[in-house]
Amino acid sequence: MLPLNDVLILEIGSSISGSYCCKILADYGANIVKIETIDGDSIRNEEPFITDSSNDDHSTLFLSLNTGKKSISVDFDNEKSIDIIVQLAQKADVIIDGTTPGFLETKGLIFSDLLERNPSLVITSITPYGQSGPNSNWEWSQISLEAFGGNMYVSGDYDGEPMSFGVPLFQYVAGQVALSSTMMALLCADRIGGQYIDVSIAEVVTSCIPYALQYYTYTGAVWGRGPKDRLLFGVDLWPASNGHVGLSVIRSTDFEEIAAFLGVPEMYEEKFSTPQGREENYEELKSLYLNRLQEIDKDDFFHEAHAWRLMASRELNPKELLQCEQLIERNYFTNIDHGTLSGLPHVSNVLGLNTTKGIPTEGSPSLGQHSEYILSTILNFESDVIRDMKDKGVIK
Amino acid sequence: MNDKLLPLQGVRIIETSDILALPMAMSILGDMGAEIIHVEYAQRPNFYRFLGPFPEGDPGINWHDRSGAFNGSNRSKKSFTLNLSEDSGRDLFKHLVSISDIVAENFSARVMTNLGLNYEQLKEIKPDLIMLSNSGYGHTGPWKDYVGMAQVIEAATTSHLTGFSDKTPSKAGQSIMDLVVAWNIVSAINMALFHRNKTGEGQWIDHSMLEACTPIISSPLLDVAYNDKYIQRNGNRHNTYAPQGCYPCKGNDDWFVLTIKSDDEWGKFCDLVNDESLSANKYPKNIDRMTNHEEIDNQIKNWSQNLSKQEVVEKLQSINIAAAPVNNSRDLLLDKQYKHREFFEQVDHFEETNIGKRIYSGLPFNMSKTNGFIQNPTAPLGFHNTYVLSELLGLDEDNILDLEDDEVVSEYKSGTEVQDMRVGNMPAGYKPASPSNQSLIDRGDVREDDTNYKNIIEEF
Numbered sequence: 001m002l003p004l005n006d007v008l009i010l011e012i013g014s015s016i017s018g019s020y021c022c023k024i025l026a027d028y029g030a031n032i033v034k035i036e037t038i039d040g041d042s043i044r045n046e047e048p049f050i051t052d053s054s055n056d057d058h059s060t061l062f063l064s065l066n067t068g069k070k071s072i073s074v075d076f077d078n079e080k081s082i083d084i085i086v087q088l089a090q091k092a093d094v095i096i097d098g099t100t101p102g103f104l105e106t107k108g109l110i111f112s113d114l115l116e117r118n119p120s121l122v123i124t125s126i127t128p129y130g131q132s133g134p135n136s137n138w139e140w141s142q143i144s145l146e147a148f149g150g151n152m153y154v155s156g157d158y159d160g161e162p163m164s165f166g167v168p169l170f171q172y173v174a175g176q177v178a179l180s181s182t183m184m185a186l187l188c189a190d191r192i193g194g195q196y197i198d199v200s201i202a203e204v205v206t207s208c209i210p211y212a213l214q215y216y217t218y219t220g221a222v223w224g225r226g227p228k229d230r231l232l233f234g235v236d237l238w239p240a241s242n243g244h245v246g247l248s249v250i251r252s253t254d255f256e257e258i259a260a261f262l263g264v265p266e267m268y269e270e271k272f273s274t275p276q277g278r279e280e281n282y283e284e285l286k287s288l289y290l291n292r293l294q295e296i297d298k299d300d301f302f303h304e305a306h307a308w309r310l311m312a313s314r315e316l317n318p319k320e321l322l323q324c325e326q327l328i329e330r331n332y333f334t335n336i337d338h339g340t341l342s343g344l345p346h347v348s349n350v351l352g353l354n355t356t357k358g359i360p361t362e363g364s365p366s367l368g369q370h371s372e373y374i375l376s377t378i379l380n381f382e383s384d385v386i387r388d389m390k391d392k393g394v395i396k
Numbered sequence: 397m398n399d400k401l402l403p404l405q406g407v408r409i410i411e412t413s414d415i416l417a418l419p420m421a422m423s424i425l426g427d428m429g430a431e432i433i434h435v436e437y438a439q440r441p442n443f444y445r446f447l448g449p450f451p452e453g454d455p456g457i458n459w460h461d462r463s464g465a466f467n468g469s470n471r472s473k474k475s476f477t478l479n480l481s482e483d484s485g486r487d488l489f490k491h492l493v494s495i496s497d498i499v500a501e502n503f504s505a506r507v508m509t510n511l512g513l514n515y516e517q518l519k520e521i522k523p524d525l526i527m528l529s530n531s532g533y534g535h536t537g538p539w540k541d542y543v544g545m546a547q548v549i550e551a552a553t554t555s556h557l558t559g560f561s562d563k564t565p566s567k568a569g570q571s572i573m574d575l576v577v578a579w580n581i582v583s584a585i586n587m588a589l590f591h592r593n594k595t596g597e598g599q600w601i602d603h604s605m606l607e608a609c610t611p612i613i614s615s616p617l618l619d620v621a622y623n624d625k626y627i628q629r630n631g632n633r634h635n636t637y638a639p640q641g642c643y644p645c646k647g648n649d650d651w652f653v654l655t656i657k658s659d660d661e662w663g664k665f666c667d668l669v670n671d672e673s674l675s676a677n678k679y680p681k682n683i684d685r686m687t688n689h690e691e692i693d694n695q696i697k698n699w700s701q702n703l704s705k706q707e708v709v710e711k712l713q714s715i716n717i718a719a720a721p722v723n724n725s726r727d728l729l730l731d732k733q734y735k736h737r738e739f740f741e742q743v744d745h746f747e748e749t750n751i752g753k754r755i756y757s758g759l760p761f762n763m764s765k766t767n768g769f770i771q772n773p774t775a776p777l778g779f780h781n782t783y784v785l786s787e788l789l790g791l792d793e794d795n796i797l798d799l800e801d802d803e804v805v806s807e808y809k810s811g812t813e814v815q816d817m818r819v820g821n822m823p824a825g826y827k828p829a830s831p832s833n834q835s836l837i838d839r840g841d842v843r844e845d846d847t848n849y850k851n852i853i854e855e856f
Contacts, residue, residue, distance in 0.1 A: 003591035020611065028587055047636055048615075050622045060622075064614035130762075133736035138713055141655035143632060143640060144720035152642065152653070153724045155568035158840040161642045162651050162722045165568050166557035166629045169576070172612045174760075176579035181761045183586035184403035184428055187593065188766060192401060195765040203739050203760035206728055208575040210420070210757060214464030216725035217754045218449040220849035221833045221842040223725060224649065228840030235547035237555060237565055244565050246551060252819045306542045313551035315565045318616040318626045321552060324606075329537040332607055345621050347611045351584035352534070355599035356591055 002029025002356050007186070008092045008378070010035055010085070011069065014042040015098025016168055017126045017201065019065035020175030021182070022096050024350060026068035027358030033092075033374055034069040035085060037076055038396050040367040041066075053340045063338055066364035067346055072375070073368035073396035080394045082108045087379050089114045089121060093189075094182055097125040101136050111196055121194040122185040126178050130200030142168045149205020154212050158228045173208065174201040229282050232289055233258060237315055239290070243298040246313035247305060254310065261308045264292050338363030368396040402429025403766050407589065408496040410435060410489070411473070412480075414442045415545065416574040417605065418502045418530050419469040421581035426472025427759055427768040433492065433784060434470060438477040438808040440815040441777060442466060446828040451751050455827045460808055461749045461776045468756055471743070472771040474780035478805055480511055485804045489513060491789055494521045497592075498585060502530040505540055515600040524598040526588045530581060534604035546571040549605045553613055560631040573609050580608035638685035639692045642722065645705040649843050651722035652705045654696075654712060658682070664715045669699050724843070729755060729852055737762070742856045745773045753853055778807035 007030045011022040019041075026032045034041070041062065049057035074081035086109070089095060095114070097104065104111075111123050125131060128140035129148075138144075143164045146152045151170070156163030181197045206213070212223040230236045233255065237244035249255050255278070259267035266288050271277045278285055293301075298314050305312030316324065322345060327333060333345040341363075349357040375381040375395070389395045407430040411422045419434075419442070426432040436442055444466040448455070456462055479485040490513070493499055499518060501508060508514040508529070515527045529535060532544020550573045551565070559566030584601050592598050610617075616626040627635055632653065634640035640655040656662050659680055666677040679685045685692055700708050705721040712719035721727065734740060741758045745751035751773075759768050785791045785805065799805040808814070815821050816828060836842035 001595070003587050003594070024583070048619045048623065048625075048627070050618065060618035061615040064611075064618050129733055130737055133733045135733040138720075139716050139718040140720075141634075141640065141653075141657070141718040143634075143642075143653045143655060144718045147642070147651075147653040147722045148720040150723045150725065150728050151569045151572070152651075152722050154570055156566075160560075161632070161644070162653075163559065163566065163568055164632050164642075164653075165554060166559070166627070167554055167613055167616070169554060169572070169612050173576055173579060176576070176583055177760055180424070180579055180582040180586060181763065183583060183590060185763065185766070187586060187590055188403040192765055195763055197761055197763050199761040200737065200739075201760075202733070203737070203757075206734070206739070207757040207760045208572055209570055209725075210416075210468040211465055211570045212725050213728065213755070213757060214468045215449045215842075216729070216846070216849060217756075217853055218451050218464040219453050219833055220846040221449070221836055222844040222846055223841065224843035226840035226842070235567055237551055237567070239564065244551070244555075246547065248545070248547065250818060306539075309543070311543055311545060311548065313548040315556050316552045317556045318613055318620045319624075321610065321613070322617050322621060324552075326533050326537045326539040327606070327610070330534055330604070330607070332610070341622070344618055347607070347614055347617075350607060350611055351580060351587055352528075352601045352603040352607060353584060353588055353591075353599060354602050355597065356588075358587075 002358065004028045004030035007031065007094065008033070009094040009096060010088055010092050011096045011098075012085075012104070013098030015126060016043070016061070016065065016171035017174035017178060018096045018098030019043065020172050021124075021126070021178040022069065023065050023067060024175075024179055024358065027348070027350070027360050028356065029358070032069040033088060033378070034066065034071045034365065035088070036071055036073045036367060038073055038393070040073060044367065050341060058338065058341065063344060063364045064346065067336060067360035068362045069365055070370035070374055071365035071368055072371045075394055076107050078394050079108070080389065084375070084379070084395070085109060086114065086117070090118045091378055092118070092121060093186065095121065095123045096178060096182070097123060101127050101131050115194055115196065119193045120189050122182055122189060122197065123194070124178050124182045124185075124197040124199065126174055126199040126201065128200070129202050131198045135202075142171065145170060145201050145205055149202045150209050150212065151205050154209060154223055154225060156225045158224070158226045160225070162225065170201060170205050170208070174199060174204045177204050232278070232282075232286055237313060238293055240293045240296045240298040240301055244315040245293065245296075245298050245301050248311040248313070250311060257308055257310060261305060261310060262289070262292050264288055334359055336360055336363050339366070371395045401766050402768060404428045404430035407431070407498065408433065409498040409500055410492055410496050412501045412503065414502065415444065416469055416571055417546070417577040418500060418581060419444070420575065420578040421585075422473060422500060423469055423471050424578065424582050424759065425585065426771055428766075429768070432473040433476050433496075433780070434473045435476050435478050435489065436777065437479050438778060438806050439812060441808060443817050444469065445777075446816050446818065448828065448830050450830045453830050453832060455830050456750065458749065458776070459827055461746075461774075462751055464754070467745075467751070467754070467774040470774040471756065473775060474783065475775040475777055476780055476784045477778040477807060479803060480513070482802065482804045484799065484802065486511060486513065488789065488799075488804070490518070490521055492784070493518050493525065495788060496522070497526060497589070499525065499527040500530070500581070500585070501528070504543070505531065505535045519598070522598075524592055524596055526585065526592060526598045526601070528581060528585060528601040528603055530577065530603045530605065532605050534607065535602050544605050546573040549573040549609050552606060553609045557613065557616065557627060557629050559629045561629060565629065573605065576612070577605045577608045633689060638682060638689050639696065641693055641696070643693070643697050643700045645700050645708055646703055647705065650705045652700060652708045652719060653722060654717060654719040656685075656717065661717055665712075665717060668711060668715055726846060726849070726852070729856070740856070741770050742853070743770055743773045746776055746779070748776055755853055755856055781805055781807065
């Protein structure tokens, strides 16, 4: 028995955050009806692809975000399709909406009407800037939200341009925020009924830089990208013989430990013994450290540093992470077939629950794969009605 | 707003934690109505209490209550000081657990077991307990004793894919993975609560930071599993659209970003810029813009560097192109969108901390019926000892005095030794360092020392 076994959730819109939120909800047992347009979730067309034996392309992003969901494809410009969504919303516990503000309204789906028809319904919308305010209709991209929200200003080199993540990290965080807030609304739905939740991705970005914000409101310092000389033993990575590694000095005794661990006698010299001394002799220490790292294997470095109880980082590329012994030992990756594609590794039990583990069991659906099933089992439509809708292009 | 309307009203959580991820998660749950009792040992307070920034750069005598890093991630909680290395301290902890719903901790795997306070042990006193243990890699497996902090988890997941193509794998932002972990913890706790409310069954949450953050690269993971390839880091550029980038504007360290998503948008952009080199629209096709990205970047830069970032973004948004200013902390506090949505919250701190008013990020979502908000500013260390001991645990005054005498429960005393995890045991009267803004500018961490910040807070 999983926590969400009898919870029915509708997912609408093409968004990483909405899809990630519903993927986790599906892992923990929810019944997810993914309502797609006739052309389908646009993420289906996003590179890179995996090509199956029939030469069909499948987006890796789509495959990773939609395990365990049921897909129904409807024509959003057809009144009958909108009526299907309204009927589904009457039976549903939750709607996760990743469409831009106003889109569903123009199609005749008014949230206040849906909430009136189903007073315990929880509707969670995730949008770039939120439902209201002067920017609510701004055009956006991953990078524009990272810039607006303030994360880029504090990312990158001192003398370089602000830098963004190479992956859509904040879309995932927004998905987690939607998941958290939706769960809290479900927790109190018995007491106070359903409600509407408005998640802003830009605000999600800003809530991820508390240190820079507090620096300003406590001292007036505008935190930027620094320091000029990247700390040798801070949070950055440096090149070892076969990849990048890092060591962090937290305790004042850590530096001595690091010198011993690295086996560089020159690092014991008096001039390096204090943080100030290490700052003043930065270049010399840097060359000692980097020369030594050249001889070191990053994997040996990582494991041996932990034996010394040092805070060690090691860069992993996606291939190495997939082979990570710790994740494998904890059964973090579950292999799932997707049509003729077999054994695709999917993340599992992401929330870490030990009794009710959320593990995906079904692959991501093809477009409209469950249209008939959803209409017949949830809305009790007769098969000739469904056939007629298919013929008229109301559903696919 | 009526507190009774908050979703987690009536849920009590005992927290023993440090650094950022778990404390932040607990503050979020506190904002949503849970009662968070943050247990600390007074002579070895949380690391973030030492970190600053301190108000106006001054740690003061009661510096442990004045650190911005700590106060930003410990609001909406009650503070209770307890010495868990004493038997009587552990008994009080267990008593507290027996009248609570959830325990959340981030000690190493051994510590809670050695204290007799692991899940199996606590379940004996509270059968439907939910307990969350947060660690770098989880409490089982070959790395169960490895320590992990935000930058370590980032290196293992997103760093390889982040940064400029000719540079090293990069960390972006500040301890970002702690925030990813915080939200994952909030989700996990709510999921376990939902299950408990339905079935009466509690459980242990063996929460791994690495497992919380790995989903962010699940698409590259599938790519490599099946195609044996993955996207390469490429700075601010997009994998399929061009141009996308970050460009300088007029002003001190002012920038904007844009993404052109179609040939049509590019045409509109060229018309807008109306620069000789661009109006010719030399590269009407995306594929050609991808291969001549650098040339285009230079042209955009020539255009933008004479305009303010607000001007540029206004012009681009008016023709529906995805553009945004690169906002710094001050820009964010003054932003009209955030003001409209009342995203930031101004908080007046406890008088004895002498912090006054400061501004914090609120929750990044609004709820139509049960909107969360900062319930109380970060409480002074041990502020709620009396509440916990007498109201929750029902101890009388004599009991409490005995506990104080035995230093099982005590407030932080500046006249005694204190342990700063960075430098070890420090003598009475110790104050953590507080670098001046000028020294931070010299180092390059800080761009500007804005002496007007207090007015901005005051007028907020």
